[in-house]
Structure formats: structure tokens, C-alpha cells
Amino acid sequence: MEEARALAGGGGARDDEGAGRLGPVASEFLSASVRHRQRVRRIWQGLVAVLSALAVAVAVVGVVARVQSDRARQERNIAIAGEVRAEADQVRMTDASLAAQLDVVALRMQPTESTELNLLGDEDTPLSTVLTGHRGEVNTVDFSPDGHVLASGDDKGEIWLWNTAGPGPRAGSAIRCGVSTSRCGECTTALPDTSSPPPTRTAPSAVGTSATPGTPPPWVTRSRRVAAGSTPSRFAFQPGGRVLAVAAGPEVQLWDVTDAARPRLLGSPPGHADDSFLSVAFTPGGDTMASGNSDGTVPLWNVSDPSRPRLLGRPLSSGSGGQINGVAISPDGRTLVAVSNDGGLRLWDVVDPARPRPLGGLLTVSEDPVNSVVFSPNSHMLATSGDDAVIHFWDIRDRTHPRHLGQDLTGHRGTVSALAFSSDGRSVVSGGSDRTLRLWDVRDPDHARPFGMPIVVPDYINTVTFSRDGRTLFIGDGSYTVRILPMTTRSAVAYICRSTGNVLTPQLWHKHIPHLPYHPPCAQP
Known part of the structure; x- marks a missing residue:
């Protein structure tokens, strides 16, 4: 364009009446340059629009994928939590400590009202x-x-x-x-007998x-x-x-x-x-x-x-x-x-x-x-x-x-x-x-x-x-008796871990929760 303008300014016939007029060659060149510039601009605008649309499409696909992934993870957690609760029910009468810790795992996976209440009542019997x-x-x-x-x-x-x-x-x-x-x-x-050491804490034998x-x-x-x-x-x-x-x-x-x-x-x-x-x-x-x-x-x-x-x-x-x-x-x-x-x-x-x-x-x-x-x-x-x-x-x-x-x-x-x-x-x-x-x-x-x-x-x-x-x-x-019943999930979990220790060993974990990597609820940091 600059070259076209220079050519227009320096070439062509000049007289007092036609000073500043462009010759036919310069005018055609200048018009072609303008059209080329507009075409390039349209191409860039189209390219930006296409890229923007692609970006929006990718974002939408990503959101949909994330929603589907979250939904799938939630459905998987619900299913696994149900399986964990079922495993807890199977061992509840024979190993109350293990059942209680399985309830904690189920709560961690599905923190709903029903899983919270499982911590307060196992088989409708209080964890007390x-x-x-x-x-x-x-x-x-x-x-x-x-x-x-x-x-x-x-x-x-x-x-x-x-x-x-x-x-x-x-x-x-x-x-x-x-x-x-x-x-x-x-x-x-009556003063207590202090000659014997205090009893060792053991897991509850029955709820x-x-x-x-x-x-x-x-x-x-x-x-x-x-x-x-x-x-x-x-x-x-x-x-x-x-x-x-x-x-x-x-x-x-x-x-x-x-x-x-x-x-x-x-x-x-x-x-x-x-x-x-x-x-x-x-x-x-x-x-x-x-x-x-x-x-x-x-x-x-x-x-x-x-x-x-x-x-x-x-x-x-x-x-x-x-x-x-x-x-x-x-x-x-x-x-x-x-x-x-x-x-x-x-x-x-x-x-x-x-x-x-x-x-x-x-x-x-x-x-x-x-x-x-x-x-x-x-x-x-x-x-x-x-x-x-x-x-x-x-x-x-x-x-x-x-x-x-x-x-x-x-x-x-x-x-x-x-x-x-x-x-x-x-x-x-x-x-x-x-x-x-x-x-x-x-x-x-x-x-x-x-x-x-x-x-x-x-x-x-x-x-x-x-x-x-x-x-x-x-x-x-x-x-x-006076029974002590924790009324919050935090106090219930604390009581379970304090009372039972880390009874959910890797072997028991993989037996009852084979779908998940080992992550016991009561392990010491």
C-alpha cells in the first residue's frame, strides 16, 4: 500500500487542473490492495470464529465429561458404599469393631443421613x-x-x-x-485398689x-x-x-x-x-x-x-x-x-x-x-x-x-x-x-x-x-446402666477409632472392600 501510494504520488500526468489525480494503473493497484486486505481480514475473522466455536465445543464436551465422570463416580461410590454396608451387616454379630469401621468407610464414601445414622445405630442397637x-x-x-x-x-x-x-x-x-x-x-x-495396673483397652466384645x-x-x-x-x-x-x-x-x-x-x-x-x-x-x-x-x-x-x-x-x-x-x-x-x-x-x-x-x-x-x-x-x-x-x-x-x-x-x-x-x-x-x-x-x-x-x-x-x-x-x-451415645458423626467416628484402633488391616480391607485402594479410616497419621 505504501508503495502504491508512492507510485501514485510520483507518476502519471500532472497539470494545474489534474494535480493529485491517480493514473489508471495506480488506481487499479490500489483497489486490488484494498480488496486483498479486506479478504485477509475476513479470513482471520472466520478463523477466529471457528477457533472460538471449537474452544466452546471442547469446553462443553469437557463439562459434560466431568459431569458424567462425577455422576459415574457418585454412582460407583453409592454402589460400593452399599456393598460396604452389606459387608458390615454380615460381620456385625461376630466382629462389632470391624463392622463399625466399615460403617465409617461407607460414611466417607456416601455422607448421607442414612450412613450417618449407621454410626449411631448398628442393627438398630446403639454404638454406646x-x-x-x-x-x-x-x-x-x-x-x-x-x-x-x-x-x-x-x-x-x-x-x-x-x-x-x-x-x-x-x-x-x-x-x-x-x-x-x-x-x-x-x-x-472405699478406696480403690491401686496395686494392679489399669486394664488394657480392648475392642468391645459386643455392642x-x-x-x-x-x-x-x-x-x-x-x-x-x-x-x-x-x-x-x-x-x-x-x-x-x-x-x-x-x-x-x-x-x-x-x-x-x-x-x-x-x-x-x-x-x-x-x-x-x-x-x-x-x-x-x-x-x-x-x-x-x-x-x-x-x-x-x-x-x-x-x-x-x-x-x-x-x-x-x-x-x-x-x-x-x-x-x-x-x-x-x-x-x-x-x-x-x-x-x-x-x-x-x-x-x-x-x-x-x-x-x-x-x-x-x-x-x-x-x-x-x-x-x-x-x-x-x-x-x-x-x-x-x-x-x-x-x-x-x-x-x-x-x-x-x-x-x-x-x-x-x-x-x-x-x-x-x-x-x-x-x-x-x-x-x-x-x-x-x-x-x-x-x-x-x-x-x-x-x-x-x-x-x-x-x-x-x-x-x-x-x-x-x-x-x-x-x-x-x-x-x-x-x-x-448409664449409656453414652455419641450424637454427631465426628464424635461417633472418634469414638469408633478410639475404641477399636486400626482393626481394618490390609488383608481385611481387600477382603471386604476389594474395589478400592487401602485407606483405613482409623490409621494413625
Whole structure:
């Protein structure tokens, strides 16, 4: 082009009128050059378009291939996870440790609700540790506010205190106190035999039994055994954690458990021989205590000085003739609730405990006895259960007009005597005479639903309580034990690996999981 322009400027005829005009040769050359340049541009544009289309096609093919590969991998994992679960089921009765580790492998391959629940229940039997030592049915358990002490009581009148704060096992001493009314009799202390080395940890021989009979898990230490005289129906820790209140027949006993290894009886509120206290609860501040009596009343006491409890006015009347099976005080401290043997529920305002006032009238929950009542952590909701095998939920944001929520939860085949909310309020656990533990998703209380399949335990369930962090459930049952059940997949996997070690050897891996390279779930890094 530059050459054409030079030729045009220097050649051709020139005169005053035709100065600057191109000659025919130069004009044709210049036009040809322009056409060539446009043709080259079109060729490049077409080439870029073709390459762009190819790139898009390759990307689409790559995405499709990746999606298909991921889908194929997912389908393969689902299939292999199913095979692994089947292998676990085959060895579950003969080698519980191997079955548990195969469940962990299946969870790693297919982290779904069903595989998570397999870690909590093998063959519908809980993967649990047991605390042994009770000589009767365990009917009540509770945690101290700091989570360091677990108390468990049985129908023989004994309460065990367990130290759950230690990093490893420590032998504890046991104390037996014969208690009648409010007087402590002779006490004897039994020190542990430390001449023998601690037992070697072994894999559980069967699901639902401890690895070494009578030995608690590494972080639970038996501290003291306290006899409460009468059967402790229920007990509760004072929010400060220093005092344990025990509803024990004709009296409510107050124990100083500041030193859990040396509990001492402080005394009992005034009572009489006809009383039969079945439940007890504290306000969040710890200064007021309520208890449910078999005569249908709920006395309130000032326990700011636990050694000198003082009755606050006349006992509250539930308005029914049935005994009070359970009492609870809301986490915000404003509301007291009582449930009775004739199926009734009653609320009181206890903002001023010295002047409690009823909220609305007596509600009929069921034609059968109501045994348990619990508040949600935000104090907005109540859950009740009893002999009708049904769990009912109530919205109490308007405390004078409680509203029944959604559909009642059914599934149990007998009395539901154990009920608890998780610490985040998103789930409820229930247990009862049908020997099943059921988990319920209550994030939407109007549409509550079961979470997975029920977990079956060896005996009927009397009581349940969550650890303060919500990761562990403690279950008191009719087999004289407290069962410890991990409630998160992380804690379940940690428990399996801690209890069983690396039992999934390369030989066992290739026998049960031949499709995958060796990658045991509990191998030490």
C-alpha cells in the first residue's frame, strides 16, 4: 500500500487542473490492495470464529465429561458404599469393631443421613459405652451446669456422681451414706485398689457392653456413690453447680457437691410423711426451687441459703386431682409448668416467685398420664410425653393461651418417659418402655419429623440428657446402666477409632472392600 501510494504520488500526468489525480494503473493497484486486505481480514475473522466455536465445543464436551465422570463416580461410590454396608451387616454379630469401621468407610464414601445414622445405630442397637455400678434401674440423670459432673440415680436409692472433665481415667472412691429424712447416718469410704495396673483397652466384645466390665470410658471417672434413702424420682443441679436437689419420696434432699468426691447432705425443706415428691426444678438464678408432689401441688422454696430452705407461701394447686409427675422452669425464668397423672398441664408466672400467678386454665394434654415436660432453649415451646406414646408440642409465646403445634409425633409403642431438647433447640430425643430411642427434627415445629430410624437399646429407657455441648447423649435404662451415645458423626467416628484402633488391616480391607485402594479410616497419621 505504501508503495502504491508512492507510485501514485510520483507518476502519471500532472497539470494545474489534474494535480493529485491517480493514473489508471495506480488506481487499479490500489483497489486490488484494498480488496486483498479486506479478504485477509475476513479470513482471520472466520478463523477466529471457528477457533472460538471449537474452544466452546471442547469446553462443553469437557463439562459434560466431568459431569458424567462425577455422576459415574457418585454412582460407583453409592454402589460400593452399599456393598460396604452389606459387608458390615454380615460381620456385625461376630466382629462389632470391624463392622463399625466399615460403617465409617461407607460414611466417607456416601455422607448421607442414612450412613450417618449407621454410626449411631448398628442393627438398630446403639454404638454406646456403658457406665456400670448401679444396683438398680437408672431412672434419672443430669449434668452440672459446667458439664464436669454427671449425676445418675437408681431405684435402690443410690446416686452416682461421675467426673466427666478428666482427660484420662482416674480411679475414684465410693461413699455410702444411709439417709433417713434429713439425717446422715454412718458413712464408709472405699478406696480403690491401686496395686494392679489399669486394664488394657480392648475392642468391645459386643455392642451395648463396655470393653472392660465396670470400667467407664477414658473421660468419665466414677467419683462418689451417695445413698438417698428413698428412691430418687428426679433431681436437678442448682445453676451455680454447688447443690444437687433430689426429689426422694417424702422429702427433697439438698446435697453440697462442690467437691464431687465428698458430697455432703445440707438438709431438706420441711415436709411430712404423706408427701411424695416426684420432680424438682430450679429457676435460672438458682434462688428458687419448685417440686412436684403426689398430692397435686407444687411447693416453691427460697433456697438462696441451701442449708435453710424456706417455703414461699402455700403450695400451688394444679387444679387437678392427679399427682404431679413433672415440673420444669423455662430457661428465661419466667414460667413454671407442671404435668400430672390425669393428663393435665398447668402454667404459672414466676417472675416474682413469692407471688406466682396462674397463666390461663388447666390444659388437657391426654386422657392418659403425662410423665415428662421440657422447655425449648428459647423458652418459646413445650414438649410433653406420657403413657399415650405420643409427643405433643405447644407454642407458649402467648403464655395465657398455649397453642398446640402441628401433628403429634407418634411411633413409640408404649409409655414415653424420657424427653429432652438438644442445646440448639433443633432436635428432640425421646425414649420409653418400647426400648427405642427416637430423634426428631423440630426446626419447623408445625412440621416436625423423625430423623432416621429408631435406635433400640437392651432395656426400657427411663431418662435422657444431653451433654452441655450437645455432642453426647446419656441414657438411663432398666439394665442398671448409664449409656453414652455419641450424637454427631465426628464424635461417633472418634469414638469408633478410639475404641477399636486400626482393626481394618490390609488383608481385611481387600477382603471386604476389594474395589478400592487401602485407606483405613482409623490409621494413625
